[in-house]
Amino acid sequence: MYEKIFEKYSPKKDNLIYILHDIQDQHPQHYISEDAVSEVSEYLRIPFSHIYGVLTFYTMYSTKPRGKNVIRLCESPPCFLKGSENVLRKLKKTLDVKINQTTKDGLFTLELCACLGVCGNAPVMMINDDVYGNLNDEKIDKIINKIRGEK
């Protein structure tokens, strides 16, 4: 199932992080399943437990299915100073989810993350690969409604 990805990388352990990124990016639910870990383990000839250890160490990876759009809100001090707590409250309310939960329609997963390096526009969040800055209630409504409209 992952041959295309494996073709890109030689079977060396130092390619593990790349491979995991690709597997996760390709999955519509942005996660890495147990089956995938098994296949990677066979391809790289390294233990399942090692891969699982790596997978759960880094915050960008998920072992659980996520929504179509993964929202990662920065909670580091610069964004905190600029009101990330309010943004979090607003997102929870708008999406009707708690942190690390996925909306019932499977469209959004709400996560927190560390500094994204876009602090000049704090508070910021990333939705999949896109960064949204200078957030306030109004902007969040706009962004969420736009994505909801696209589905």
Added chain:
Amino acid sequence: MKYFRTHILISVDESTIRAGVKNFIASLRNHLDKYSLTDEIGILETGSIGFFGKGLCFVVYPENIIYANVTNEDLNEIVTEHFLKGRPVKRLIVEKPERTQYDFNYKKRIVLENSGIINPEDIEEYIGVGGYEAWEKALLEMKSDDIIEVVKESGLRGRGGAGFPTGLKWSFTAPIKAKQKLVVINADEGEPGTFKDRLIMEGDPHKLIEGIAIACYAVGATKAYIYIRGEYKLCIERLRKAIAQANEYGIIGKDIFGSKFCLEIDIKVGAGAYVCGEETALIESMEGNRGTPRSKPPFPGVKGAWQLPTVVNNVETIANIPSIIKNGADWYSAIGPYKSTGTKVYTVLGDVKMPGLTEVEMGTTLRTIINEYGGGMKDGKKFKAALVGGAAGVFLSDELINVNMDYESLKNYSAVLGSGAILVMNDDADIVDMLWSVIRFFRHESCGKCSPCTNGNELLFKLINDIRNGKGKEEDLNKLIQVSEVMVDTCFCALGQSLLMPIKSAIDNFKDDFLKRMN
């Protein structure tokens, strides 16, 4: 903060004032107003553009088009054609003089000298402004020992936070005989409030490539890796392009410039872990492991990635190298104070008018950085504190606003330059809240390898959480300091040892904020 799609930089100096520039600006504003462009186009009055005797002149960014000898009669044409339709008025454009002096919020740029001026995706433009000359000089005219000597004499110190002398670091690895040596660039920029490396890589990726090439030749490495955090998609893309172009031009690769020296540069991507900024954790991550730190010694310079001698340097450090080689150690060491030479890139953010990035001479005061480059305090509010150096930094109060920002001066106040992040807070900010946020960050990022850090962070978070919720006692403040002191003594790596500084400085400088939450 306002974002403009276009900036007009108008030269207001003695000669243009005489030519009636004030009148012209007023008339320009009227025109922009008439076409509802005032929200899209910003006008900045600058100093001389770098040439004289051409009447009224201005530069339009981002296109970098220079108009000269403009009169009020030409205004309508420029506004309707260029600003509305995007068609520059050719008859008024000046042939580009050699490098115009550019003073847009930056002074004496070294690392960022080309950012915003050249197209980062085109190697020709970098070569056009003198790029890769230093690499050619280093490779063809200098011995590797000479390069290390120049870097040593320049006084360049690591810009990643610790401030270790770069030349000295190289001199440990250079004499080692090994089948392969490596240079690794630490671009895992995770310190909250820091994004200088991102902008260096996005704005001028070839400068980094050039610095890497020189570093590799100096220490005898034939392979280099740039370890970038996974979130920096644009950096990864631009650097990939830059590496491909450099290979195509024979600037890196095999038998470079006929010297027999070979060099391969590759990119490694992270996956979101603050601790990977620690050099040995970064190496573990590169090898495809959990990013937990290794014990030192052996230092990476002796045994690093795959047990090969590995020099790990920060992006900003390496981006200084080409200019040092090109202009010499004396030129560089004349900039900035003794023992802290060169410039530093800062990210100024928080409650300032113009949050952003600036590169200034080492030793510039905090006040100057905030007021001149950060635009001063937003909404006319009063300065209360600055968290300098990221989450692992120090809370400075207004008593220290005149401190010189360099390694040695800050040491006197038990502070550090760190990554160069300056988070400015106004009167409304509450230091207890901020410290809570800092400790929460470390609690989340502790990697779990050693128990002093894992448990220490948990304990610190409980203490600060209680204080924040009004359940703290004054003795808890001592406990916070004691615990973080023990962590300095016992934690495995710098991550766990970092908390003492923000905690102690917050309590020392802003004790009232803590006491307010008690009784």
